[in-house]
Amino acid sequence: MGLLAAHQLVIDVPNRPAQPLDLTITPGQVWGVLGPNGAGKTTLLHTLAGLRAPRSGSVTLDDTPLASLGRRQVAQRLGLVFQERMESFPATVLETALIGRHPFLSAWQQEGRADYTRAQHALECLDIAHLRDRLMSTLSGGERQRVALATLLTQDPAIWLADEPTNHLDLHHQSAVMALMAEQAGKGKSVVMCLHDLNLAARWCDHVLLLYPNGEARVGERDALLITEILEPLFQQRLAMGDIDGNRVFMPRG
Numbered sequence: 001m002g003l004l005a006a007h008q009l010v011i012d013v014p015n016r017p018a019q020p021l022d023l024t025i026t027p028g029q030v031w032g033v034l035g036p037n038g039a040g041k042t043t044l045l046h047t048l049a050g051l052r053a054p055r056s057g058s059v060t061l062d063d064t065p066l067a068s069l070g071r072r073q074v075a076q077r078l079g080l081v082f083q084e085r086m087e088s089f090p091a092t093v094l095e096t097a098l099i100g101r102h103p104f105l106s107a108w109q110q111e112g113r114a115d116y117t118r119a120q121h122a123l124e125c126l127d128i129a130h131l132r133d134r135l136m137s138t139l140s141g142g143e144r145q146r147v148a149l150a151t152l153l154t155q156d157p158a159i160w161l162a163d164e165p166t167n168h169l170d171l172h173h174q175s176a177v178m179a180l181m182a183e184q185a186g187k188g189k190s191v192v193m194c195l196h197d198l199n200l201a202a203r204w205c206d207h208v209l210l211l212y213p214n215g216e217a218r219v220g221e222r223d224a225l226l227i228t229e230i231l232e233p234l235f236q237q238r239l240a241m242g243d244i245d246g247n248r249v250f251m252p253r254g
């Protein structure tokens with residue numbers, strides 16, 4: 001189904017007081033996690049993915065505690081794009097995208113025709129089909145980012161967690177990737193993204209989680225929370241808010 005929930009969750013950020021968080025992300029929603037550097041956005045995303053233990057509380061996936069599921073079971077339903085990636089062995093773009101199918105293959109099972117078709121389709125969606133035989137080590141930052149997203153699309157999980165998915169991307173590809181996220185939500189996926197760009201969040205997210213440096217969080221619908229009275233203290237930055245084609249836009253002031 002793709003229901004991800006946090007119950008009295010305290011993420012494990014060193015030297016921070018406990019701030020329990022309750023959160024339910026339902027299929028079809030696009031969430032933006034926003035907050036200043038060091039607020040704990042990546043830690044939260046990794047905790048929601050089960051890659052990092054919480055200090056207390058729990059995360060459930062379709063009502064089952066994440067901690068009681070095996071990594072493979074989790075990976076069949078939940079995928080994550082990391083902010084930083086290290087390629088540990090030489091691989092082409094296509095081979096990397098095919099890693100998205102590994103949770104669905106048994107040990108030593110080769111990828112089949114359907115897996116290749118999915119991966120090829122994902123490369124086309126991310127506008128990198130022409131790079132399919134290139135080694136990852138030869139790619140630009142934006143090209144690597146799009147391969148990471150193509151790998152997630154090849155995996156095709158019910159829950160998409162992405163840590164700054166527009167990192168390194170030019171304007172056109174930022175917009176295309178956000179549209180892809182919204183399209184996936186339209187197909188019933190749950191999408192959670194850490195974002196630094198308020199304008200992308202305002203344009204593409206329907207819910208936001210605002211994370212404060214002391215661990216407090218505000219959770220709710222985009223239009224209620226993306227207002228200057230709330231965002232200025234969050235970012236310690238004066239802001240001007242405008243409206244373009246019915247979308248809120250924010251500009252730093254002074």
Ligand SMILES: Nc1ncnc2c1ncn2[C@@H]1O[C@H](COP(=O)(O)OP(=O)(O)OP(=O)(O)O)[C@@H](O)[C@H]1O
Binds near residue numbers: 036038039044
């Ligand atoms: N292993 C660790 N040891 C000590 N402190 C850590 C460790 N991992 C993370 N932290 C600290 O936890 C805090 C939250 O880090 P996190 O990467 O989650 O923040 P973030 O909101 O994603 O930041 P950014 O916007 O800069 O990416 C930071 O102050 C970071 O220095």
